[in-house]
Amino acid sequence: MINGRTREDARSNGTLTKRNISNHHESLDQNLSEDEMDRKIQELSKEVECGKxxxxxxxSNLLSVLRDIEDHKQQLSLKVQIIRYSMKDCL
Known part of the structure; x- marks a missing residue:
């Protein structure tokens, strides 16, 4: 143990290695019945749909904001042109 971590943890810097993740998934697959896997698939499918x-x-909100920004930019551009023309007339 070094600073509360094992040497293996220190070598991998506290991250799971590919082998550990693979072993973890294999043990989960062996422990889950088909019904549990189907339930898990349905649960994950619902999460994906919610995310979508x-x-x-x-x-939609982003596009609305971008349209508002574009409209505002055009209004500012028009105001700048009007000011430029009015300044040219004064000279």
Whole structure:
């Protein structure tokens, strides 16, 4: 033990190695029945669908903000042109 970590942890800097992750998934697959796996698949599918809906809402909001920014930019550009013309007339 070094600073509360084993030598193996210190070597991998506290991250899981590819082999450890693979072994973890294999042991999970062996312990889950088909019904549990189906339930897990349904649960994950619902999470994916929820994520997709959130993404669409965020996308819609982002496009709305971008349109507002573009409109504001055009208004500012028009105001700048008007000011430039008025300054040329004064000279």
């Amino acid at each position: 809906r959130k993404c669409e809402v965020y996308r």
